[in-house]
Amino acid sequence: MPLDLLIRYANLPDGRTNQDIAVKDGRIVEVRPAIEAEAVREIEARNRLVSPPFVDTHFHMDATLSLGIPRLNESGTLLEGIALWGELKPLLIVEAVVERALRYCDLAVAQGLLAIRTHVDVCDDRLTGVEALLDVRERMKPYLDLQLVAFPQDGYYRSPSAAENLKRALDMGVDVVGGIPHFERTMQDGAASVRALCEIAAERGLRVDMHCDETDDPLSRHIETLAYETHRLGLQGRVVGSHLTSMHSMDNHYVSKLLPLIAEAGVHAVANPVINIVIQGRHDTYPKRRGLTRVAEMRSHGVNVAFGQDCVMDPWYSLGNADMLEVAHMGLHVGQLTSREAMRFCFDAVTANPARAMGLEGYGLEPGCHADLVVLQAEDPIEAIRLKATRLFVVRRGQIIAETPARRTALSLPERPGAVDAANYAPRAVQ
Numbered sequence: 001m002p003l004d005l006l007i008r009y010a011n012l013p014d015g016r017t018n019q020d021i022a023v024k025d026g027r028i029v030e031v032r033p034a035i036e037a038e039a040v041r042e043i044e045a046r047n048r049l050v051s052p053p054f055v056d057t058h059f060h061m062d063a064t065l066s067l068g069i070p071r072l073n074e075s076g077t078l079l080e081g082i083a084l085w086g087e088l089k090p091l092l093i094v095e096a097v098v099e100r101a102l103r104y105c106d107l108a109v110a111q112g113l114l115a116i117r118t119h120v121d122v123c124d125d126r127l128t129g130v131e132a133l134l135d136v137r138e139r140m141k142p143y144l145d146l147q148l149v150a151f152p153q154d155g156y157y158r159s160p161s162a163a164e165n166l167k168r169a170l171d172m173g174v175d176v177v178g179g180i181p182h183f184e185r186t187m188q189d190g191a192a193s194v195r196a197l198c199e200i201a202a203e204r205g206l207r208v209d210m211h212c213d214e215t216d217d218p219l220s221r222h223i224e225t226l227a228y229e230t231h232r233l234g235l236q237g238r239v240v241g242s243h244l245t246s247m248h249s250m251d252n253h254y255v256s257k258l259l260p261l262i263a264e265a266g267v268h269a270v271a272n273p274v275i276n277i278v279i280q281g282r283h284d285t286y287p288k289r290r291g292l293t294r295v296a297e298m299r300s301h302g303v304n305v306a307f308g309q310d311c312v313m314d315p316w317y318s319l320g321n322a323d324m325l326e327v328a329h330m331g332l333h334v335g336q337l338t339s340r341e342a343m344r345f346c347f348d349a350v351t352a353n354p355a356r357a358m359g360l361e362g363y364g365l366e367p368g369c370h371a372d373l374v375v376l377q378a379e380d381p382i383e384a385i386r387l388k389a390t391r392l393f394v395v396r397r398g399q400i401i402a403e404t405p406a407r408r409t410a411l412s413l414p415e416r417p418g419a420v421d422a423a424n425y426a427p428r429a430v431q
């Protein structure tokens with residue numbers, strides 16, 4: 001029996017070159033040079049980078065593509081964004097949220113983004129977003145993995161029905177327990193919310209992903225409580241602290257105690273560089289803080305760090321394109337992650353690291369993994385980030401589900417006829 005798919009002469013993210021990838025029944029069966037086998041479909045990668053798909057572990061799909069509804073965010077600030085979301089929320093209907101989310105998923109598939117963890121606001125007694133995104137999760141299952149987080153946007157204690165709604169959302173099938181401790185009325189309430197929400201997750205056998213310390217206030221220390229509760233409840237490896245921007249501004253001595261606690265608890269850290277750089281530091285005059293959490297320092301303590309996208313064309317952010325290479329590019333710059341090793345890490349921060357944070361099964365390029373792959377118009381991870389490389393082929397469970405022609409511009413310069421290619425070669429599909 002022939003293979004379903006054979007990819008030839010691939011460069012892999014770990015630096016191996018000239019690798020052939022054999023696919024059968026939706027799984028990778030072999031990765032090595034010069035595989036001799038028949039295949040229904042072949043892709044000549046020609047030393048282009050073949051990667052497992054991009055993964056976005058921090059997104060808001062209930063709000064995406066709502067730009068301009070009911071009006072635009074004229075100031076571009078977080079506060080006007082929150083006010084706008086408050087105006088939009090009562091107007092939401094399930095069909096419209098589904099339609100926008102599906103359109104976003106199409107864009108994600110085109111960009112090779114095949115796993116997304118989205119927060120869904122449960123501070124709406126109708127649970128419109130929950131109903132809509134549960135439907136989208138099922139409909140998109142053949143193409144991408146969607147995880148939902150029950151997110152009490154207006155505060156678990158501060159919003160009167162949030163606790164009840166969060167339980168209802170979990171009963172309906174939402175995957176992960178969310179929170180927003182820095183938005184509660186007091187530090188004590190914030191810490192209590194972390195404790196209560198982690199206990200709910202432990203009782204139900206669920207994962208936790210909290211918006212945690214998304215502020216420039218160096219005294220916002222809910223990550224400490226999150227690490228403590230993770231340790232106390234035996235949730236190691238199952239908890240994500242998202243944003244962690246206060247850590248940017250914290251006292252260095254305190255951070256030297258905090259980082260080993262995060263590592264000990266196996267809490268994953270997710271920075272959202274595109275959003276952090278535009279939202280943080282807004283109360284500063286000059287110098288203005290960047291607000292990105294301490295990525296390099298957490299890595300050196302062995303903490304798994306990923307980059308998320310957070311927002312695309314919604315009340316908070318008017319730009320974005322489901323392009324995780326744009327996110328990696330921003331993280332590289334804002335975090336000054338410019339050593340060769342750190343630049344390669346930035347590619348992992350939008351692929352393997354978020355997959356680990358989400359607990360995705362069968363992710364990777366080893367034999368036995370799902371045959372979910374992206375062929376990029378770049379030779380290696382650093383070039384992929386530099387070019388925000390074209391996704392030439394996107395493969396899901398061994399089937400090509402998206403193709404984009406290689407980028408190439410014909411020149412009309414009389415003295416210098418020819419063409420400019422974003423990269424030197426382009427792979428070719430052979431029927």
Ligand SMILES: [Zn+2]
Pocket residue numbers: 058059060119211310
């Ligand atoms: Zn968020």
